[in-house]
Amino acid sequence: MRHRLLPLAAIALLGLTSCRDSKITTYRVPKEKTPAMPAAPAATANAPGATMANTAVTTANGPGLTWSAPAHWTAKAASAMRKGSYAITADSGETADLSITAFPGDVGGDLANVNRWRGQIQLPPLAVAELSGATAHLDVNGLHLTTVDITGGPTAKPQRVIGAIIPVGNATWFFKLSGPAALVGREQAAFATFLQTIRASSATP
Amino acid sequence: MSDLIRQFRDFFVSLKLTVVLIAFSILLIFAATLDQVNLGIWAVQQKYFHSLFVMWRFGDIPVPIFPGGYLIGGFLLINLIAAQVYRFKLTVKKSGIWLTHIGLILLLIGELLTGLWQEEFALRLDEGETKNFSESYRSNELAITETTDPKFDDVVAIPEKFVARGEPIQQAKLPFRVVPKIYYPNAALAARDANTPGATATPATTGIGLQATATPLPLTYKQNERNAPAAYIELAGPEGPIGTWLVSADPRFPPQSFEYAGRTWKIAFRFERSYKPYSLTLLKFSHDRYAGTEIPKNFSSRIRLNSPDGRDDREVLIYMNNPLRYAGLTFYQAGFENDDKTTILQVVRNPSWQLPYIACALMTLGLIVQFGIHLVAFIARRRPAPTAVA
Structure with missing residues (x-):
């Protein structure tokens, strides 16, 4: 008997799959405070709100910078995060990446930013007192640049980052050339020349 | 046991059925994964997995073209239980298999119950802000609320499907009939200037519908968008029509108030509330x-x-x-x-949220027991029998 009942019970369970039927309902609720009229139409009227997965990172707007890159750097499409982006490819096929980003505020200050770059090539963070020794300063076209040159990464494949941090209005711009140490070393002169072409523009880039 | 019952039993006990069902599952998952590009994950779940059959529309007629998740899962469940009952005897040697199968059965039941009971x-x-209700991600309702009393509101919530059906709705708590005239499953709203000569005609006779029109939009299945249905709703008392309102589930579209029979009412299309x-x-x-x-x-x-x-x-x-x-x-x-x-x-x-955990624990335990039994037997066999040294 038990043997026959079990499969039948399974079939009965399958019968449960009939849909939950929605019905007209009536109920009494405490008076609702009438909400203020919603603000002006949002562009994403039917989007159910921002989710944490697609949180946009605010990049800086406002006055921007212009520059001219050496001809042998290949421009890549700028993205939501990047104001500019270039690839530099060696004959061996190795590539270095130049990124131009901008964020509101001072993004934590020079020490935090230099240490962030150091962390990216497995270098230990610097203390406050060590910062001045690790950075250089440069004035270009009325802009004040803090430059950094660091080499780290695995001994067999050393990585090098040379970069410039530029405060512009209420934002901070970052020009960062990173890649295999040999390739970045070869491009050092080109990068220095490139930095000299950076100027403030009144228009938003 | 009659022949028919035996055939029925043999069909469900058969290992061939298991193989066919698993093959069907693979095809179903493959097709559903591809279709996710068109429909998005929620619609795909409904169409392929939370259904008895996958339906294809030939013109206006839906035709079942492939067994759906509930059918395949249901048959697998019956197949598994039947095999368990008729094929495997409960012995210590097979106890691991029993545990594993019971875990699998629980997993299937858990998925079924989740599909049926889970609400989001x-x-x-x-x-x-203080709230005592949450709102559905996908379902909408037409809410007609009597707001006469200063302390509370009496709500009649009519699910969207009744509005879609277009048939007049008579509800005991309402002194008027609700007649959905036009319904768009997804619509865009546009401002309408009634004073401009040549302004688009509107079915609305009162409320915001005099200054706004709704035009149908294709349904969206994107995960970060939702459809905003709109409808022209006529309310009709015993003495004739009271008016036709444009309502929309777009959150920017406010509820509209009106007076009828000395009482104050509000009409709104909104996200279904719980x-x-x-x-x-x-x-x-x-x-x-x-x-x-x-x-x-x-x-x-x-x-x-x-x-x-x-x-x-x-x-x-x-x-x-x-x-x-x-x-x-x-x-x-x-x-x-x-x-x-x-x-x-x-x-x-999700009242059945614990079932998958229990199922996985049972299956793990079952496999450990089964392999453990084999391992012990194997080691016992390998142990060399004491032999006399020559």
């Missing part, structure tokens, strides 16, 4: 960032939970991976909007 709602709260016997107040939403950057670190909502019977009046902190579990519901931090002043909590009811 969203709770949007502005800072300082009321709770307690309320939540958002005290503070925090969106923490890594120092000096705009990169998100944590999202949290400090909530006051209050039940009118006074049993609960406490503060809770909801943040990622730390939901509030209360009264059979789980409140997850799901999003935010309005410049970090509004939190969006996902409210999930």
Whole structure:
């Protein structure tokens, strides 16, 4: 008997799959405070709100910078995060990446930013007192640049980052050339020349 | 046992059936995965998995073209139970297989119950706002509310499918009939200037519908968008039509008030609501960032939970991976909007949420037992029998 009942019970369970039927309902609720009229139409009227997965990172707007890159750097499409982006490819096929980003505020200050770059090539963070020794300063076209040159990464494949941090209005711009140490070393002169072409523009880039 | 019953039993006990069902499952999952590009995950789940058959529309006629998830899963369940009962004898040697199969059966049942019982709602709260209801992500309702009494509102909530059907609705609590005239499953709203000569004709005779029109839009299946249905609703009393209103589930479209028979009413198309016997107040939403950057670190909502019977009046902190579990519901931090002043909590009811855990534990245990038994037997066999040394 038990043997026959079990499969039948399974079939009965399958019968449960009939849909939950929605019905007209009536109920009494405490008076609702009438909400203020919603603000002006949002562009994403039917989007159910921002989710944490697609949180946009605010990049800086406002006055921007212009520059001219050496001809042998290949421009890549700028993205939501990047104001500019270039690839530099060696004959061996190795590539270095130049990124131009901008964020509101001072993004934590020079020490935090230099240490962030150091962390990216497995270098230990610097203390406050060590910062001045690790950075250089440069004035270009009325802009004040803090430059950094660091080499780290695995001994067999050393990585090098040379970069410039530029405060512009209420934002901070970052020009960062990173890649295999040999390739970045070869491009050092080109990068220095490139930095000299950076100027403030009144228009938003 | 008659021949028919035996054939029936043999069909369900058969291992061939298992293989065919598993092959069908593979095809179903493959097709559903491809179709996700067109339909999005929710619609795909409904069409392929939470259905007995996958339907294809030939013109206006839906034709079943392939067994759906419920049918394949149901047959697998019966097949598994039948095989268990008729093929495997409960012995110590087979106890691992038994446990594994019971785990698998539980897993199938758990998925079925989740499909049937799970409900997902969203709770949007502005800072300082108190709410005792959450709103559906996908379903909408036409709410006709009597607001005459200064203390409470009487609500008649009509699910969207009744509006879609277009048939007149008579409800005992309403002194008028509700006649859906036109229904668009997704619509765009546009301003309409009635004073302009040549302004588009509107079926609306009162309310916002005189200044706005709805035009149908194709249905959207994108995960981050929802359809905003709109409808022209006529209310008709015994003496004739009272008026035709344009209503839309677009959150920007406000409820419209009117007077009838000396009472005040409100009509609105809105996200379907689920009321709770307690309320939540958002005290503070925090969106923490890594120092000096705009990169998100944590999202949290400090909530006051209050039940009118006074049993609960406490503060809770909801943040990622730390939901509030209360009264059979789980409140997850799901999003935010309005410049970090509004939190969006996902409210999930899934009474069978423990079943998959139990099922997996049983299957793991079953496999350990079964392999353990084999291992012990194997070691016992390998152990050399004591032999006399020559």
